[in-house]
Amino acid sequence: MRSVQRYLVTTSLFLVALVLAAATFIAFEVERVGRRQAEQQLQATTRALSLVVDGDLKRYEAILRVLAMSPHVAQRDWSGLDLQARRILQEPDAWLVVSDRAGRQLVNTGLSRGAQLPPGKAPEDMWGELDQGRSRICNLASGRVERQILCVDIAAPSRGRPEIALSVIMRPTRLAKILEQQRVEQGTYANVVDRRGIIAWRNVRPDQFIGQLATPDIRAAMSRRAEGVQESHSLEGVPTVAAFSRSPYSGWTFVVGVPRSDIRAGANQAVPLALGAAAFLILTGAAVGLLTARRVTRAAKNLAETAGEIERGFAPKYRPTGLKEIDTAAETLQAAFQARKLSEDRYRLIFEQSSDLILTADLNQVITDCNQSAAVAVGVRREQAIGRNIAEFISPDDFTQTSDKLRQKLAAGGTTRYDVRVRDS
Numbered sequence: 001m002r003s004v005q006r007y008l009v010t011t012s013l014f015l016v017a018l019v020l021a022a023a024t025f026i027a028f029e030v031e032r033v034g035r036r037q038a039e040q041q042l043q044a045t046t047r048a049l050s051l052v053v054d055g056d057l058k059r060y061e062a063i064l065r066v067l068a069m070s071p072h073v074a075q076r077d078w079s080g081l082d083l084q085a086r087r088i089l090q091e092p093d094a095w096l097v098v099s100d101r102a103g104r105q106l107v108n109t110g111l112s113r114g115a116q117l118p119p120g121k122a123p124e125d126m127w128g129e130l131d132q133g134r135s136r137i138c139n140l141a142s143g144r145v146e147r148q149i150l151c152v153d154i155a156a157p158s159r160g161r162p163e164i165a166l167s168v169i170m171r172p173t174r175l176a177k178i179l180e181q182q183r184v185e186q187g188t189y190a191n192v193v194d195r196r197g198i199i200a201w202r203n204v205r206p207d208q209f210i211g212q213l214a215t216p217d218i219r220a221a222m223s224r225r226a227e228g229v230q231e232s233h234s235l236e237g238v239p240t241v242a243a244f245s246r247s248p249y250s251g252w253t254f255v256v257g258v259p260r261s262d263i264r265a266g267a268n269q270a271v272p273l274a275l276g277a278a279a280f281l282i283l284t285g286a287a288v289g290l291l292t293a294r295r296v297t298r299a300a301k302n303l304a305e306t307a308g309e310i311e312r313g314f315a316p317k318y319r320p321t322g323l324k325e326i327d328t329a330a331e332t333l334q335a336a337f338q339a340r341k342l343s344e345d346r347y348r349l350i351f352e353q354s355s356d357l358i359l360t361a362d363l364n365q366v367i368t369d370c371n372q373s374a375a376v377a378v379g380v381r382r383e384q385a386i387g388r389n390i391a392e393f394i395s396p397d398d399f400t401q402t403s404d405k406l407r408q409k410l411a412a413g414g415t416t417r418y419d420v421r422v423r424d425s
Contacts, residue, residue: 020282035241035263038241038258038263039229039241039243042229042241042242042243042256042257042258043227043228043229043243043245045182045184045190045243045256046227046243046244046245046254046255046256047227047245047254048182049179049182049190049192049245049254049256050245050246050247050252050254052178052179052181052182053175053178053179053192053247053250053252053254054247054249054250056174056178057137057152057249057250058249060094060152060168060170061135061152061154061168063088063089063168064096064135064152064153064154064166064167064168065154066088067081067084067085067088067096067166068154068155068156068157068166069157070084072084073098073156073157073164073166078098078106078107081098081107082107082109082113083113085107085109086109086113089109089168091174093170093171093173093174093177094168094169094170094171094174095108095109095110095168095169096108096109096110096166096167096168096169097109097110097166097167097168097169098164098165098166098167099122099164099165099167100163100164100165101122101127101162101163101165102121102122103120103121103122104117104119105117105118105119105120105144106164108145110145110146110169111145118144118145119144120144122165123138123141126138126153126165127165129153130153130154130155130162130165131155131161131162133155135152135153135154136151136152136153136154137150137151137152137153137249137250137251137252138150138151138152138153139194139195139196139198139200140172140194140198140199140200140210140211143169146169146171148171148172148210148211149169149170149171149172150169150170150171150172150174150175150200151167151168151169151170152167152168152170153165153166153167154166154167172200172201172206172210173201173206175192175200175201176201176203176206179201179203184203184256185258187258187259187262188203188256188257188258189202189203189204189234189235189238189240189242189255189256189257189258190202190203190204190254190255190256191203191214191254191255191256191257192252192253192254192255193214193218193222193244193252193253193254193255194251194252195251195252197213197214197219197222198211198212198213198214199211199212199213199214200252202235204234204236205236209235212235214255215232215233215234215235217230217231217232217233218230218232218242218244218255221244222244222246222253226245226246226248227243227244227245227246228243228244229241229242229243229244230242230243230244231260232257234257234259238259239259239260239261240257240258240259240260241257241258241260241263242255242256242257242258243255243256243257244256295321295323296323296326298321299321299323299326299327300326302319302321302326302330306330306333306334307333310333310336310337316330316333316334316337351369351371352371352372354371354373355373356371356373357370357371357373357374357377357422358370358371358373358374359371359374359385359390361390363410364389365389365390365391365403365406366387366388366389366390367385367386367387367388367389367390368386369386370382370385370386377422378393378422378423393422393423394420394421394422394423395420395421395423398420398421399420402420
């Protein structure tokens, strides 16, 4: 049989185990929710970067369409168009180029007015898109003046096959200026990847990585879906969680990655707090459980001592414990003791003062007590009668008869009454 203290301690340990399990679950849940929130924030950042860049590219396309409708284009007045374009497009990282189908440049505002224009040919894929009446956003390419360029192209209006293309040429650093407004957090890797998976711009060490392929896992993820979140590595080899989003306008993909350690850092700060709180609750619960167990054990011991005193015939000296149920049980025992004592006192008074012959005997009919009247009737002192058999004081015939009746009554239950003749000892 388990003691109350052991039972309470076991219960406390069970509750401690439940709290520990709950704390562990909360810690994992905090990390999972933190990871999910970080991923959602990354995805939102890629979409925002895409919208910002698309807005700028569409602005360039609008400028090109305004210039394409200029009378200078219709009249092939390239000097006049050059002057008009310089007034409209006054940006150090972007300029206008007008070229014919053969790739011969007719206007280049990236050079000084009157400068000799560089020779070359048109990109192979440019006219394939422009002939279908679409604008074109190019991939990262090698320029005739700049080593690396990006561009927006449209065809000038024509009754037949277009012969003139207007382009806004940009340095990749133009993307950096556009995206500076988004305030990408320190330690975050932000990339613009063209349709071939080549990095067109990067916020970290761009001179080293622009023109290189994005990591294989990012390119594989980009080939499967337009946006998502992928565990990856930066080009420097840092383990990251990266989100990507492809622009439906340019076809470029915007990739933002953060070190996995940074994502875990928030959770790592929350988890110790959760575990610390759990540890405090566990220790507090254990301490309260032990104190409660000790208090209940002391109260139960006090109750047992009270019962022992009653059993030995002493008046109980119970000390209230403040535990309602145990104190009520003790009060009940005390009340029962007082009632029994009162009954015994009444019985003793009747037993001592009655003129009737009263004696008590065990099942072997050995006298255990008798009153003074009974002792006088058989001619002995009271203390001399105790311990002797009733047969010594009753006639043999009556004793045999009453013994048989007594055995029958003990077997059947109830009470019986009969007269006997007492003989003087």
